[in-house]
Amino acid sequence: MIDTQGPIIPKSDDKPHEACGIIGAYLPDESVVRTAFFGLFALQHRGQESAGIATSDGDRIHLKAQMGLVSQVFREETLAALPGHVGIGHTRYSTMGGSKDYNAQPLLADGQRGSIAVGHNGNVINARELRIEMAEEFGSSFEKTSDTEVIAELFAKAPGADWFEVSAYAMRRLKGAYSLTILTKDKLVAVRDPLGIRPLCLGTLNGGWVVASETAALDNIGADFVRELENGETLIIDENGVESRIWSGARDTHAMCVFEQIYFARPDSLLNGELAYETRQRLGAEVYREHPVDADIVVGIPDSSTPHAVGVAAAAKIPYTEAIIRNRYVGRTFIQPDQRSRAQGVQAKFNPMRGVIEGKRLLVVDDSIVRSTTITRVVKMLRWAGAKEVHVRVASPPIKSTCHFGVDMATMGELIAANKTIEEIAEFIDADSLAYLSVQGLLRAVRAPENAYCTGCFTGDYPIPVQLEMNKMGFEVAPAD
Numbered sequence: 001m002i003d004t005q006g007p008i009i010p011k012s013d014d015k016p017h018e019a020c021g022i023i024g025a026y027l028p029d030e031s032v033v034r035t036a037f038f039g040l041f042a043l044q045h046r047g048q049e050s051a052g053i054a055t056s057d058g059d060r061i062h063l064k065a066q067m068g069l070v071s072q073v074f075r076e077e078t079l080a081a082l083p084g085h086v087g088i089g090h091t092r093y094s095t096m097g098g099s100k101d102y103n104a105q106p107l108l109a110d111g112q113r114g115s116i117a118v119g120h121n122g123n124v125i126n127a128r129e130l131r132i133e134m135a136e137e138f139g140s141s142f143e144k145t146s147d148t149e150v151i152a153e154l155f156a157k158a159p160g161a162d163w164f165e166v167s168a169y170a171m172r173r174l175k176g177a178y179s180l181t182i183l184t185k186d187k188l189v190a191v192r193d194p195l196g197i198r199p200l201c202l203g204t205l206n207g208g209w210v211v212a213s214e215t216a217a218l219d220n221i222g223a224d225f226v227r228e229l230e231n232g233e234t235l236i237i238d239e240n241g242v243e244s245r246i247w248s249g250a251r252d253t254h255a256m257c258v259f260e261q262i263y264f265a266r267p268d269s270l271l272n273g274e275l276a277y278e279t280r281q282r283l284g285a286e287v288y289r290e291h292p293v294d295a296d297i298v299v300g301i302p303d304s305s306t307p308h309a310v311g312v313a314a315a316a317k318i319p320y321t322e323a324i325i326r327n328r329y330v331g332r333t334f335i336q337p338d339q340r341s342r343a344q345g346v347q348a349k350f351n352p353m354r355g356v357i358e359g360k361r362l363l364v365v366d367d368s369i370v371r372s373t374t375i376t377r378v379v380k381m382l383r384w385a386g387a388k389e390v391h392v393r394v395a396s397p398p399i400k401s402t403c404h405f406g407v408d409m410a411t412m413g414e415l416i417a418a419n420k421t422i423e424e425i426a427e428f429i430d431a432d433s434l435a436y437l438s439v440q441g442l443l444r445a446v447r448a449p450e451n452a453y454c455t456g457c458f459t460g461d462y463p464i465p466v467q468l469e470m471n472k473m474g475f476e477v478a479p480a481d
């Protein structure tokens with residue numbers, strides 16, 4: 001790479017960021033902590049800011065949660081200090097509340113049923129109102145700045161004769177996206193919100209039970225997949241096995257985030273019963289059918305766009321070719337200590353292969369474009385490597401609106417498709433042609449009737465009313481900062 005191109009922004013920096021990964025396990029005859037630990041490894045892609053595990057030995061809850069990757073937070077001695085046969089784990093990317101130690105999950109809360117620990121994936125959009133209401137109703141005080149603290153406090157203080165009643169009470173009051181694992185001293189409770197915005201699945205392992213954000217986590221720990229949780233479903237898992245109840249107010253409409261299909265979930269996870277890898281191939285095939293173009297090779301931006309590019313290549317009958325090599329061992333750039341090494345780090349992330357690219361017409365496939373920083377750099381890099389033409393196809397519709405359900409999408413002002421026409425974007429990124437998948441094509445590819453998924457960031461239509469331009473730092477009143 002020549003340095004006149006400037007740094008290549010890592011792909012993940014121009015992508016929507018997922019909120020979190022959660023796992024929980026009840027293993028009657030064994031220690032749970034290693035299951036939670038290896039499950040979290042498989043969910044690291046959903047959040048890299050902090051990691052935590054809480055376990056219970058039937059007597060009290062033990063917790064370790066701090067900033068860092070799973071491999072940085074847990075060592076042999078920290079795992080040994082987390083005894084018990086029931087536990088939950090969490091990896092976090094902050095969507096509400098700052099990226100601070102005090103917001104690392106699981107979070108603890110106390111109430112009339114004792115202590116609980118909570119892991120949350122999603123974003124509760126009425127957390128601010130609930131904080132005020134709960135301060136009056138329960139005398140709650142809040143020390144952290146995330147919506148998860150509100151959820152934990154609500155489950156700890158809510159009235160109810162059992163955890164089903166508590167969960168139903170909480171579902172009546174919470175608005176937004178929440179897949180939850182809740183640890184009590186002797187139970188694992190799992191909850192999926194009434195719209196089912198974030199995924200959550202159930203599996204079996206060694207005579208016990210596991211819940212996780214994605215089936216890939218079940219695979220990773222050797223658990224057998226049983227099923228995905230229903231909208232508004234609560235599971236109580238304890239020595240009596242699994243009990244399930246669906247809240248009466250749960251919607252028939254399934255509003256799972258369609259971005260799980262496009263980008264968030266691992267390609268080897270099942271979503272709505274289908275492998276995400278295969279769904280992504282169909283997304284690629286659809287965008288090519290809608291917007292065909294002549295080219296010599298199909299190139300995906302590694303790694304997340306590879307399945308989409310494979311789908312484009314099959315539909316186009318043009319060879320799929322690895323033309324950009326991604327160095328998987330380059331660390332995340334923001335943890336590099338200074339600007340110079342940060343620039344070197346990002347530059348080392350992608351390398352185009354001139355011998356493959358020179359003189360060719362390229363059909364470049366990206367799964368999505370948020371700000372356009374990555375695709376702009378990639379087009380420039382491919383031209384530098386001798387591409388004759390660069391045609392870009394995006395295997396999702398233009399992102400025109402921000403997300404309010406647990407995904408960090410940048411602001412409206414930063415979303416390129418909210419501020420430029422497709423022709424203007426093509427010119428801006430210096431592509432010979434640019435086309436996006438239509439919303440109808442997206443729904444065809446995910447094999448869903450209308451309203452089966454949330455498509456809010458593409459259409460501006462959200463499954464529940466939201467306040468546009470929500471501030472993720474809204475609670476950030478700097479306690480102990």
Ligand code: SF4
Pocket residue numbers: 016197256257258259260402403404405406407454455456457458
């Ligand atoms: S607005 Fe977009 S990113 Fe957010 S939940 Fe809906 S589809 Fe997913």
